[in-house]
Amino acid sequence: MLRIILSILILALGGVLAVGGVELISLGGAWGYVALGALLVLSAVLMFARRKSGLAVYGVAVLFALVWGVLEVGLYWWGLAPRGGLLVLLGLVLLLPPIPRGLTHGTEGFRGYGAEGMVLVASIAVAAVVAVISMVTQPYDTAGRLASDRVATPPVTDADVADGEWASYGRTAAGQRYSPLAQITPENIADLEVAWQYNAGDVHVNLPGTALQTTPLIVDDTMYLCTPKSEVIALDPVTGEERWRFSPTLIELTPALSTYATCRGLTYHDGSDLGWEVSDEPAPTEQEAEALIRASMESATTQAAGVAQNIVAGTAQEGDPNPIILDQAPETPEPMRADCLRRIFLPTRDARLIAVSAETGTICPGFGGPDGTVNLWIGMPNVSPTAFYSTSPPTIAGDVLVVGGSVNDNLSDALPSGAVRAYDIRTGRLTWNFDPGNPDDTSPIEPGETFTQNVPNSWAPGSYDVERDLVFLPFGSGSPDQYGGDRSENVDRFTASIVALDGETGALEWVFRTVNHDIWDYDVPAQPTLVDLTIDGETVPALVQATKQGEIFVLNRETGEPVLPVSEIEVSQNAVPGERPAPTQPVSEISFAPPHVTGAQMWGLTPVDQMMCRIAFAGLNYEGRYTPPSLEGTLTHPGSFGVFNWGGVAVDPARQVAFAMPVYLGFTSTLYPRPDTLDSIVSAPGYPMGNENFGTPYAAVLRPFMSKLGLPCQQPPWGFVAGIDLTNGETVYQHVNGTVEDMAPIPLPLETGVPGIGGPIVTGGGVAFLSGQVDYYVRGYDLSNGEVLWKSRLPAGGQSTPATYLGRDGRQYVVVVAGGHGYVGTKLGDAVIAYRLPEE
Template sequence: MYRLALSAIIILTGAVLVLGGLWLAALGGSWFYVVLGAMLAASGALIAMRRPAGAGLYAVTILVTLCWALWEVGLNWWALAPRGGLLLVLGILVLLPAIVNAFNRRYRITAGFDANNAALTAVIVLAAAVGIYSMFQDPDDVSGTFNQERMAAAAAATDGGIPPGQWVAYGRTSMGQRFSPLAQITPANVDKLKVAWTYKTGQIRDQNDPQETTYEVTPLMVNGTVYICTPFSTVIALDPETGKEKWRFDPKLKQPPRDTTQHMTCRGVAYQEVTPADVPPEVSLAPDSAAAGTQAAADLQQSVDEVTTQAAGVPQNVVTGHAPAGAPNPVVDREQPPAHVTLSAECTKRLFVPTSDGRLISISADTGKLCPGFGGSDGTVNLWANMPNVTPGSFYSTSPPVVAGNLIVVAGAVNDNVATTSPSGVIRAFNAYTGALVWNFDSKNPDATAPIPNGQTYSHNAPNSWSVASYDPKLGLIYFPMGNESPDQFGANRGPNTERFSSSILALHADTGQVAWVFQTVHHDLWDYDVPAQPSLVDLTINGQQVPALVAPTKQGEVFVLNRLTGEPVLPVKEEPAPQGAVGGDHTAPTQPHSAVSFRPKPLTGADMWGATPIDQLYCRIRFHQLRYDGAFTPPSLGGSIVYPGNFGIFNWGAIAVDPQRDIAFAMPVYLAFTSQLLPRPDDTTRVVSKKGAPVFNENFGAPFAAKMGPFYSFLNLPCQRPPWGYVAGVDLRTGKTVYRHVNGTVRDLSPVPLPFKMGVPGIGGPIITAGGVAFLSGTMDNYVRGYDLRTGREIWRDRLPAGGQATPSTYQAADGRQYLVVVAGGHGSTGTKAGDSIIAYALPR
């Protein structure tokens, strides 16, 4: 019975491989699976008939497969395993006594192995030896080291007047470097880091929240207080030494409708401090006023009700953005801000809080109470003002605003690929005290930066800037990573200004909002390659001269190093031919920019297809040949295309970290292929790719096509491309050379069985660098925070987190003199990592 069952499995496996192999061969792929399947089926039949030659043929099958696998992928364990793992397991089963004795009984052989069994044993031992040897090879690793002279570069004692122990903005400063001049933690002592305190926010995502409910906040530490926000826009102040809660601000958030809410995110808040010498004419300083704070709190509730009523009350279809026939489409006008405000002493240090229902609120950094005057008595500016197509949940600022002197500059996230009638991606600057609109940059009307009159709206569906911006106070320029307009995958109807500003790095004059320069990273973007990350501003030494530079990582893996004064490349950028052949009516750009600093992967081949077994690997090879793929920038198609890198990005909002003294960038490149298929829409309102009641994704109401998109996975829900899928890397910014690149992360939290295999896993979130020569990262999809030797990129410390750590950490020095590393472990809804609500601080022992 056992023999028949095993032979049936081998025959069935062979039959599947023959049929699938014929399909693959007909598509122009490898014929090997036909040969493999035929040999397996024949050996299984011989085993069923109790013929010893079945074991001999099985030995030949393994040997041929081993030779083929080595020819295709070399000594790469994770590429070899799916080609031979199942065969070895079945081969071992063939050698069990139940099978061997069946051979012996048929041929009246004395118990023991004949030549066939001996051959099978020898081949299994050989294949296992090759596999074990390959486990200790690392062909995907690039080893390198920064020299001691580079590593000995002195860290700056201060950064623009910011004390070295503080972290005052998302990227530590407005320059977005994610570098700390603290040096207490070093490669020599990082392994002694211990948990100093843990705080739980009490707010965890659940099944009622949008899928993309994500803890992405980078904690600030300013003037002896740690500040965080949750995905639900709650702001919490903590003691930096103990983690004890000082205060909590509740914005009285009203969650918008589920079908128009794609995400709930707060990457951080913005901090501003004013001294008597800095007070502008429209502001007076006064003692604390409890009465004003009480009144502001009462007015906040009214403000929430009004914003929600104004948004939900606009008579539109909240899914498509179209007003019903004959219905008016009223404009949400701006309230008249006060001409003069009195700032209480407790509000000279303030936080600016973006909320997911479309508000920007000013609160005291000392007490968490509202600061009246900003936008009105409730300290709130309504970001829905002058917006077209007002639809709850379809627009808000997921990233902290920019503090630029006496201005607060805020952009916003517009729901991706919902409709051509989306809200505007306008960027606005408000007076930081009165909330008066100072300028607005509408990328479809870029020259009209004077405040828009009431009764008018910004351009609908204008390209937006959803990620974090950087600011150079000396140059007076703000640098925005720009997105696209919906739909991302079809661009036939885009106007000239959309073509100019989408998927670009945009520099605006902070005082006027006028364009200083724009550098486009993708021409006529059809791949959702919006610029996702905050640019890092750093002065680099190039050919012996100091250059004011901007370092911008992108989803497609190019890291553009530009002169931040002019937008011209500092390290070479060249235009390279790109695949052609968009769907009817659309076009593709003839070339795309390629940077000297690039993590763009090599084009995929059939040999790169992967799986747990030869069967799902064969499935992926069939899909690879069914889908259109011409390398990077293959346009979306009606039959489906492979998009590699995918729109998840080689880099995303976590960006990279830049050491301004050593001119080193530390990065976490991620490699996942996606698929993109255009589906003709029957009309402007029918759902094509999303279920009723679920958030709308990729419907593109009003466009000719919906988009069916997702990772390039097999039927086992595994990536079709072989690992590694994630690395850490170090780049010499003086030359553009990648000095090292190491496989990063395990599948412990991704596989059904928690096996700590180091396969190189995807991640989202970013790294930081310290002057002590240690980089930290918690973004990988296994639940760890890690420390790396910046010189070599090698992992030198890690600690287990209670949930996904998909946020960028920060580091600071508390009053006790110790350097702390603070990590957020709340999980990320769209990556499926474990949800949580933990804020964890590490420090060296006292």
């Protein structure tokens, strides 16, 4: 009976591979599946006839799969496993004594297995030897180590931030995500233990893009963090006890309105030493505080923005526009309440900017008006709830607060503006604005006017050069992402670019475009990092920018000119009618661009799903990294998540190295001609990533390039950590990072290298910390060689950037937020966990 069952299984497997292999050949793919399928079918037929030669043929099939696999992917375990794993498993079952003994036609000897059975035994033995060799071979790892003099370089400090504090998103205005603290070192990091855990109580399991992604601030013995529902929480950084919580009243967020809300960080400002006039007004009572919160909601709704509502698709509703509400910020500063000299600035998911006392957690009047609120909808076209808000903390640039925002792309060609605004940090009055559609006029917009709709937006954090009074902002694209045939010259100029603005006036100093005519959603996703580099014996004021497409550009931040070489490569011009792809794209000396994808790199758990991925790949348009989206479907690799996303890289200014988490996950991008109507054609059930793009010639559907089993079609590794010498562009080391423990159906901690979103930090002690990969761990690495020295299990995905600080007890802490991320498939959570070394 077992023989019959196995024969049927092998026959079915062989038949599927043979039929699928024929289809693959018709698409110009490999012929190997037809050969393998034929061998398996022949083996099954022979065993049905009770012939031991079926065992020998099966052994030949195992050897064929093995040799074919080695020729395609080399001695790489994860590449060979889908080709031979199932075959070897079935082969072992075939060697159970009842099977060969039931095959009556064939040679005798070898305890009834015959010479035919020995062929199968030998093939499995060869496969086992190859498997062992491939398991200890990691062809995608690059070992290396920083020079000893670089490793021994003492930490450097920042004059504007105390060594033990993490005062802004990237710790300082330079956005380096570097701390000079050095208590935790490669020698003692293994002793790190949990100091405390706090649960924020804000989990939205019904909204897949909504997650706790904040990087905490630690200033003046208080930790500040924000939640998806725009709360601010103040904690004791040594004990984790809650000190206060600010909860604004918000527009209701529902799946019908939006599936995405986050707050990645807050902005802290200390005006204690600025000579501001202080009133003797006490902090408000609980009732007075509630009244201020209600007032802020009433004066900062979308209805108060002064333009018609645009709920669906960028078309104004019929009827009169709403009454225009002008900027209510005072023209001259009013006396400041004493507890408001130190303030937290909170960007809310309903497009407000609220000033909150860092001491009491209550609204600070005088910023934007008596309710302490600036309405970010003022001046915006195409008002629609949740279509625009600031996901990242504002950037302090001298006396102004620079605010960008995230626009809900790909709904239509008439969405809110990507204009960046600068508000007086004392009063909240608009000081200047930079509108990519009108870049030469940065004077504050006139009452009743609106910014240019649909221009590129700056949704990631900015950085600031205090000495040069320059603000550096990363820009994305206007809507839609996948079609740019109708874009203006200015829109193309600022799409996917880094922009340097004068901090006092907003005047454009320079712009560097990282993608020419972006039609792949390759926004510049991360905070620019400022660092002084020593190159050829000279100190160069540099800016380091990680990008979705895998380039890390190193520019002179005074001029925008490349410090490390940038070249232009020719790219595919195979685009849909109306599109006008750029003929070339910039490539940096530091490039983590994925290798050119081939059918041999398709992956799966078995030969069948691997073959299906090869068939899917053969049916896609793919001519390299910059293949335009198409009607047939295009493989976009890297996909929308990018090689680097909002976590960016961490830069050690002393050792002049960057620590990075490059990840690789391809997407498919398919365009659909759409009528000039408001009919939905791609966002029905079954199109979860459908972009309607109302008002444009094409709708689009984006999906991760996955198999029917929900695994990436491209073989591992999907994620790495890397160390880069910024003085010469050399990648010193690159290691596979992360396991499939929390991805696979069976939770085995197999190290494949996994994707993720979130950023690293580095310290003066020579260690790096990272929690962004999709297995639920925070890890500590030796910065000199990238080796994992410590890890700790998290209760959910750690898709955030850690922080480190010095507690009042004199001990160094590392804090990690485990909020998860529905779009990358990790469990949502609300845990804030701090680690420290044990007391001596």
